[in-house]
């Protein structure tokens with residue numbers, strides 16, 4: 001429905017045998033947003049995502065994804081969704097080009113396989129068999145398959161695990177490009193720098209419960225935390241906690257007549273805040 005968010009979750013619950021994996025989660029994800037789900041191993045991220053993808057049943061609550069209940073939605077809905085799972089199917093004997101051409105046939109509005117190869121940096125691997133790809137190259141093929149149908153909503157479950165730093169950067173650029181095309185993206189990641197670079201908003205989930213939802217800058221009240229100004233002189237290292245680091249640095253510059261020795265200004269990183277949030281939840 002017009003005006004509805006891309007994803008609406010209310011009171012979501014899932015229990016495996018006796019293990020409560022997701023407990024009363026409420027969440028909205030807006031159209032065109034890149035949203036990161038963060039949480040420790042076993043927090044319930046994959047369970048939540050698989051329920052949204054229609055691959056897993058829920059025990060309670062309501063879920064709407066692109067206006068439909070994933071438990072009942074049909075093929076037309078599935079064609080508007082792109083999925084990159086933690087582990088994907090195997091096609092060892094096919095070449096990269098063959099796999100992409102094959103999957104392109106499933107979608108009415110598929111992306112051009114050659115352009116897609118270029119976008120994920122696999123053009124020179126078009127004729128390589130899939131089982132000859134490195135781990136990072138295989139992951140890029142997974143991402144290419146996730147976006148080949150021009151999805152309105154893309155799920156990425158730990159997309160850059162095993163990527164080297166340069167390939168991770170390339171991948172981030174690729175995902176940022178999808179944002180420009182107005183694709184809604186829900187990703188899980190254990191890399192806080194990835195969430196900070198990509199996500200408009202992040203949610204922290206721990207032991208199946210939502211702990212906080214905010215922009216990366218505002219998570220856990222991080223933007224209101226005091227800064228620590230530190231410097232080192234002949235007497236040793238000094239630290240001052242302050243709400244106005246600019247003024248403190250100005251005062252120090254006057255005191256030292258210019259250069260403040262080994263000056264640093266630090267605010268809590270996203271990782272500091274995240275660890276605090278999940279520590280509290282435990």
Ligand SMILES: Nc1ncnc2c1ncn2[C@@H]1O[C@H](COP(=O)(O)OP(=O)(O)OP(=O)(O)O)[C@@H](O)[C@H]1O
Nearest residue numbers: 016017019021039040041042043044045046047048
């Ligand atoms: N098929 C299953 N049967 C029984 N328990 C399961 C099943 N799948 C997940 N669980 C349990 O549910 C909880 C949540 O698991 P889930 O895979 O959703 O976590 P996650 O946040 O995605 O973890 P990770 O970061 O390690 O991928 C865990 O305690 C896990 O052991």
